[in-house]
Amino acid sequence: xxxxxxxxxxxxxxxxxxxxxxxxxxxxxxxxxxxxxxxxxxxxxxxxxxxxxxxxxxxxxxxxxxxxxxxxxxxxxxxxxxxxxxxxxxxxxxxxxxxxxxxxxxxxxxxxxxxxxxxxxxxxxxxxxxxxxxxxxxxxxxxxxxxxxxxxxxxxxxxxxxxxxxxxxxxxxxxxxxxxxxxxxxxxxxxxxxxxxxxxxxxxxxxxxxxxxxxxxxxxxxxxxxxxxxxxxxxxxxxxxxxxxxxxxxxxxxxxxxxxxxxxxxxxxxxxxxxxxxx
Amino acid sequence: xxxxxxxxxxxxxxxxxxxxxxxxxxxxxxxxxxxxxxxxxxxxxxxxxxxxxxxxxxxxxxxxxxxxxxxxxxxxxxxxxxxxxxxxxxxxxxxxxxxxxxxxxxxxxxxxxxxxxxxxxxxxxxxxxxxxxxxxxxxxxxxxxxxxxxxxxxxxxxxxxxxxxxxxxxxxxxxxxxxxxxxxxxxxxxxxxxxxxxxxxxxxxxxxxxxxxxxxxxxxxxxxxxxxxxxxxxxxxxxxxxxxxxxxxxxxxxxxxxxxxxxxxxxxxxxxxxxxxxxxxxxxxxxxxxxxxxxxx
Numbered sequence: 001x002x003x004x005x006x007x008x009x010x011x012x013x014x015x016x017x018x019x020x021x022x023x024x025x026x027x028x029x030x031x032x033x034x035x036x037x038x039x040x041x042x043x044x045x046x047x048x049x050x051x052x053x054x055x056x057x058x059x060x061x062x063x064x065x066x067x068x069x070x071x072x073x074x075x076x077x078x079x080x081x082x083x084x085x086x087x088x089x090x091x092x093x094x095x096x097x098x099x100x101x102x103x104x105x106x107x108x109x110x111x112x113x114x115x116x117x118x119x120x121x122x123x124x125x126x127x128x129x130x131x132x133x134x135x136x137x138x139x140x141x142x143x144x145x146x147x148x149x150x151x152x153x154x155x156x157x158x159x160x161x162x163x164x165x166x167x168x169x170x171x172x173x174x175x176x177x178x179x180x181x182x183x184x185x186x187x188x189x190x191x192x193x194x195x196x197x198x199x200x201x202x203x204x205x206x207x208x209x210x211x212x213x214x215x216x217x218x219x220x221x222x223x224x225x226x227x228x229x230x231x232x233x234x235x236x237x238x239x240x241x242x243x244x245x246x247x248x249x250x251x252x253x254x255x256x257x258x259x260x261x262x263x264x265x266x267x268x269x270x271x272x273x274x275x276x277x278x279x
Numbered sequence: 280x281x282x283x284x285x286x287x288x289x290x291x292x293x294x295x296x297x298x299x300x301x302x303x304x305x306x307x308x309x310x311x312x313x314x315x316x317x318x319x320x321x322x323x324x325x326x327x328x329x330x331x332x333x334x335x336x337x338x339x340x341x342x343x344x345x346x347x348x349x350x351x352x353x354x355x356x357x358x359x360x361x362x363x364x365x366x367x368x369x370x371x372x373x374x375x376x377x378x379x380x381x382x383x384x385x386x387x388x389x390x391x392x393x394x395x396x397x398x399x400x401x402x403x404x405x406x407x408x409x410x411x412x413x414x415x416x417x418x419x420x421x422x423x424x425x426x427x428x429x430x431x432x433x434x435x436x437x438x439x440x441x442x443x444x445x446x447x448x449x450x451x452x453x454x455x456x457x458x459x460x461x462x463x464x465x466x467x468x469x470x471x472x473x474x475x476x477x478x479x480x481x482x483x484x485x486x487x488x489x490x491x492x493x494x495x496x497x498x499x500x501x502x503x504x505x506x507x508x509x510x511x512x513x514x515x516x517x518x519x520x521x522x523x524x525x526x527x528x529x530x531x532x533x534x535x536x537x538x539x540x541x542x543x544x545x546x547x548x549x550x551x552x553x554x555x556x557x558x559x560x561x562x563x564x565x566x567x568x569x570x571x572x573x574x575x576x
Contacts, residue, residue, distance in 0.1 A: 008387055009471050011480035016383035020395070023376045027448055028401055031413035034423060038416050080319040087299045088316060096320070098563045102327050104502065105555035105562075107509025109529040110548040113536050114330035117337050117545075124329060150326050169298070169305050176304035182311070185304075211406025214511035214529070218536065231408040231512065238412065238516060247416065250409045257404040265397065 035254060038247045050248040055224055056233055060252075062141060063230040067209035070148035071156075075202045078156025079194070085157070086164040100157050103150055108214025115147055116219045139221030144229065147215040152205030159201035163194055163275055196271035203267055207260040211253065334552045337545035349535075349543035350550070357523045358531035358547070361439065365514075365527060366507040369447040373503055374496075377454025381492075382484070385462035386470065396459065402451040410448050411516020414441055437519030442527060445513035450503045457499030461492050494569040498562065505558040509551055 039047065050056070084090070085097050103111065119126045119137040129135050137143050167190065175185040213231040220227045228236075230253060237246035299305045307315070339346055349355060380399060384392055402410075417423050418435040428435060435441045469491070473483040489496075511529040518525045520534065528551055535544035 008467075009474050010386050010467060010483075011474070012382060012484075013387045013389075016379040017387075017389070020376065020380040020383055023372075023379075024395075024398055027444075027451060028398065031410075031417050031448070032401070032405070034416040035409065035413055077319060077322040080315050081323060084316050084319045087305070088312060089300065090316060090320075094563075096323055098559050099323075099327055099331070101559055101562065102331060102555060105505045105509075105558040106331070107511060107529045107532075107548075107551045107555070109511040109532050110334060110509070110551045110555075111330060113532065113544060113548060114334045114337075114552075117333050117541075118330055124333065125325065146326075150330070153326060169302060173302070173304040182307050207404055211404075211409070213406065213408050214515075218533075231406050234406075234408045234412060235516065238415070243416065243419075243421065246412055250406075250412050253406055253409060257406070261397065261400065261404045 032254075035247055035250050038244070039251045042244055042248075046244075047248050047251075050245050051252050055228070056230070056249060058225045059228045059230045059233045062144065062227065063210055066141065066144045066148055066229075067206050067212075070145055070152055070209050071202045071206035073145075073149050074152045074156045074205045075198055078153060078201060078205075079160055079198060081153075082157045082160040082164055086161060101154050103152075103154050108151070108212070109218070111150055112147060112215040112218030115150060115215065116143070119143060119146055119219065138219050139223075139227070141220075141227050143219035143221065144216050144227060147219050148209040148212060151212050151215055152209050155204040155208065156198070156201035159197045159204065159271075160194055163197045163271070166275065167193060193275060196267060196274045200264060200267040200271055203260060203264045207257065207264065210256065210260075331552060331556075334545055334549050337541060338549040340545075341542040345542050346546045346549075349546035352543070354523045354526065355531060355543075355547055358526045358528045359550070361442065361526065362508050362528040364439070365443050365446045366504055368443050369450055369507045370500060370504050372447055373450050374454050374500060376451070377456075377458050377499060378496075380455045381458035381462045382488075384459050385465075386467045399452050399455050399459075402448055405448075407449060407510065407512025408516060410445055410513035414444055414448075414517050418444075436517050437521070438525060441517035442514050442525060445517050446507050446510055449510050449513050450507045453503035453506065454496065454499035457495045457502075458492055461495040462488070465491050494565050494572065498565045498569075501558050501561050501565070505555060508554055 081096075081100065085093065085100075116138050117123050119129070121127065121130045121138070123138070126137055129137050135142065137146060171189050171193075172185050175189045176182075180188070211231060213229070213235075216229055217232060220229065220232075222228055222232060230249065234246045234249050234253075237243075237249065380395075383389075384396065415422060415436055418428060418441065419425055420429065420436070422436075433440075435444065469487050470483050473487045474480075478486070508527075509529055510527075511533070514527055515530060515533070518527070518530055520526060520530060522534065526534065528547055532544050532548045532551070535541075535547065
């Protein structure tokens with residue numbers, strides 16, 4: 001079918017679209033292009049040398065590893081929390097529901113110092129974990145994981161929760177009447193429906209965690225080769241006025257971000273298809 | 280529609296949960312329920328509730344006097360002022376953008392619409408540190424417009440305009456992504472009726488479209504504002520950390536913290552935490568109102 005550009009009686013199309021494109025270009029597209037133009041100034045060999053330096057590679061391993069692990073933890077506990085919020089009644093539920101979005105609203109620097117205070121050796125939780133169990137959390141890679149779990153939690157809960165709310169009970173009733181036990185129903189009926197949303201939440205939390213800076217630097221300790229995240233490497237290069245080096249690492253991160261953005265778009269399309277929700 | 284999750288106004292019913300617990304088919308054994316509740320709420324306490332409480336406890340650890348002194352310190356006051364300036368400029372800019380983008384995307388058909396929506400989401404997937412770097416590359420001394428700016432004696436990087444620009448970037452999609460799905464869902468029949476009845480474009484927008492999307496709009500604006508006031512990474516790169524001049528509240532928190540002045544750092548942080556709580560309260564209220572509005576019809 002040939003879709004003609006439909007005539008509309010509504011005014012303001014040129015103005016609205018023109019302004020949108022202008023503003024988008026000035027604020028987002030031109031500055032982003034600057035990164036790639038700057039990166040094209042040096043040769044492939046130079047670029048490769050910067051982005052595969054030992055200290056930088058160590059930071060990739062840490063950033064991507066910790067982000068992946070944090071996203072997995074969030075997927076498990078985020079699902080449980082979403083389940084509890086949709087299916088159970090318990091005192092203080094409304095407050096818990098509202099506070100799930102705290103990582104979206106609380107400035108990352110505040111989250112960083114608060115988590116550090118909590119998990120440092122003399123903190124409320126740190127005195128048990130580090131004092132009694134001897135596991136160092138703050139100023140170690142584990143601290144980075146804690147900060148990234150904090151940052152990513154709402155992504156999983158808020159993508160799974162609406163799907164769980166829309167889920168009709170008929171499916172579970174049918175499964176039960178056919179003799180499935182509760183675990184089988186969950187595993188074979190509920191989980192497949194939730195899976196796309198769960199993976200979307202996972203991808204969102206992962207993508208956000210890799211780029212996260214504010215909440216991590218306070219708790220990380222920032223020891224070279226041990227607890228330096230990739231965004232910190234960019235900052236370090238900038239502080240040394242090594243703009244080309246900073247740009248090279250930024251390009252690696254941006255390419256990753258674009259891939260994640262495409263993956264997330266795909267996952268969301270899958271979620272919409274699987275659940276019939278048109279979001 | 281491809282969008283990245285920031286919470287959207289949820290209209291799903293909240294009164295259904297007892298239904299699950301009374302229905303044998305959707306009810307778990309008591310021990311499972313206790314286990315899930317126990318694990319998820321402990322997780323919630325360790326990662327969300329306790330850090331929040333810790334901010335206020337640490338802030339008041341050395342007494343109300345120290346707390347108050349930290350807040351009325353001239354550097355703190357100037358940081359608070361700059362934070363408000365950055366938010367007051369960036370939120371309206373992104374509000375106007377969000378409305379115009381949503382009008383174009385939701386009310387008209389054109390090629391490349393999906394690509395435009397993806398581009399609007401882009402700022403959410405860029406690391407804040409890279410945002411700062413971008414603007415340094417464009418407006419810094421050695422950047423694209425560095426020479427030009429120097430010739431005109433203008434300073435963007437390590438000055439207030441840079442902070443505002445970085446804030447605009449990181450809060451760019453908030454209003455647009457809230458309004459686009461909402462206005463798409465509402466269609467354009469009402470607006471078309473208004474135009475046919477003789478209203479002009481602005482009247483149509485003001486009296487027909489705006490009342491329909493006001494809750495989504497408020498929702499987007501408060502989240503945009505919270506991020507604008509709290510942004511750290513991007514602003515940190517372009518600010519230059521000049522005390523009393525180019526420090527926002529989150530940067531002031533960092534400086535105090537790195538000077539081991541923990542009580543003062545947490546005192547300023549507690550203001551930001553309060554802002555977060557107010558944001559969440561308004562957000563919850565807006566969600567409630569949006570729910571009432573949709574179920575009222």
